[in-house]
Amino acid sequence: MKESVEHGETSSKAPLSKGVSKGVSILDVILRFVAIIGALASAIAMGTTNQTLPFFTQFIRFKAQYNDLPTLTFFVVANSIVCAYLILSLPLSIVHVIRSRAKYSRLILIFFDAAMLALVTAGASAAAAIVYLAHKGNVRANWLAICQQFDSFCERISGSLIGSFATMVVLVLLIFLSAIALARR
Amino acid sequence: MKESVEHGETSSKAPLSKGVSKGVSILDVILRFVAIIGALASAIAMGTTNQTLPFFTQFIRFKAQYNDLPTLTFFVVANSIVCAYLILSLPLSIVHVIRSRAKYSRLILIFFDAAMLALVTAGASAAAAIVYLAHKGNVRANWLAICQQFDSFCERISGSLIGSFATMVVLVLLIFLSAIALARR
Known part of the structure; x- marks a missing residue:
């Protein structure tokens, strides 16, 4: 009932409403760019991490690379997939x-954004758990820092988490923006 | 233009459309129940995990509890928060x-569902990274399994991940369902 009364007003409200919808859509594009940069920077920063210690024995050269730890490899893969999707x-955006x-x-977009949010969060927090362990170790399990x-090496892998967590926050906002756009139609 | 032509049809299409919308809403309630059970089961299974080994020295009793590993504590907290939110x-649902x-x-609901999806995924995958380490260890970092x-203890913490990952999938579906409901309005 109320709708039919308001229907006459639609034409006068339309320009403003359309402007807001356009603003939401443009914000969506900008945020996607931010998320792409975050995911890409994380993947590259982690993927190019390696450190060779200045001392070595006759048989062993002390070298640390991201793919020594499978979780960090997963982090790089997850961020690359999310970046490609974005x-x-x-x-479309x-x-x-x-x-x-x-x-x-x-x-x-909402469905895949939600799936990618899960993927990037999984990568980031699994890596964060390992980075935490690398910093602090665990006395009970006898895992040394x-x-x-x-x-x-540790500074680099800690820093590369930032981009991934930023992408996570941006994806939550993207889902919310898409929902607003759907609600405003 | 098209809208005003179709406007006359709305009344005849209404019952079917309303039925589908109601179906989507009911599915939303059911899935929320599933997610609550998943998160609660995970939190309880992890929170009650402890194992005392049958041998001990004069000074040390070998005992493993979930809160020996801070990541597993985070898992319990994250699942509890998500369960409370759901x-x-x-x-409202x-x-x-x-x-x-x-x-x-x-x-x-979409906004908080997305935020909770991020939280439960973070808890589940951080715990999964630690559980993987407990099973396999890491030669390069000299962390023993x-x-x-x-x-x-390991069986229990591995099993308790299942509920959390189920909650994750259900939350993606919940976001999608809410979006469908918004699109159908």
């Missing part, structure tokens, strides 16, 4: 700026 | 079955 989703009433394409020896 | 969101055109409350000694 780049692929960019054209740009189409939404023009066609702000799109429905099914937004639904698809390795950061005394591999200090620059 | 219980609190249940009334039930209201949506009756008021299927609700907009702002669905937006709020502890599962030979603490076998039932």
Whole structure:
């Protein structure tokens, strides 16, 4: 009932409403760029990490690389996948700026954004758990901290988590923005 | 233009459309129950884990508890928070079955669902990284596998991950369902 009364007002409200919808869509594109940079920086920073210690014995050269720890390899793979997905989703997101009433394409984006949020969070927090262990060790399990020896390695893997956690926050915002766009249609 | 032409059809399409919307809302409530059970089971299974080995020296009793590893404590806390949130969101979800055109409350649910998805994924994957380490150890970092000694402890902490990963999948579906409900309004 209320809808039919308000229907006459739609034409006068339309320009403002359309402007806000366009703003939401443009923000979506910008945030996707931020997320791409975050995921890419994380993957590269982690993937290029290695440290060779200045001392070595006759048989062993003390060297630390990200792929010594399988969890850090997973981190690089997860961030690369999320980065690739975000780049692929960019054209769709740009189409939404023009066609702000799109429905099914937004639904698809929300679903995959949520899946990618899970993936990037899994990578980031698994790596964070290992980085924490590298810094602090664990007395009960008799796992010693390795950061005394591999200090620059540890700094690098700690730093590379930042981009990934930023991507995580941006993906939550992207899901919320897509939902707002759907609600405003 | 198209909208005003279709406007006359709305009344005849309404019952079917309303039925589907109601179905989506009911599925939302059911999935929330599943997610609550998953998160609660995970938190309890992990929180009650401890194993005392049958041998001990004069000074040390070999005992393993979930809070020996800070990551597993985080797992319990994360799952408890998600479980509490899901219980609190249940009334709102039930209201949506009756008021299927609700907009702002669905937006709020999508936002917090996404945030909780990130939280439960963080807990589950950080714990998974540690559990993997407990099983396999890491030669390069000189972290030994502890599962030979603490076998039932390891089985228990591995098993308790399942509920958490199930909750993760259900939360992705919940976000998607809410988006569908918003798109169908």
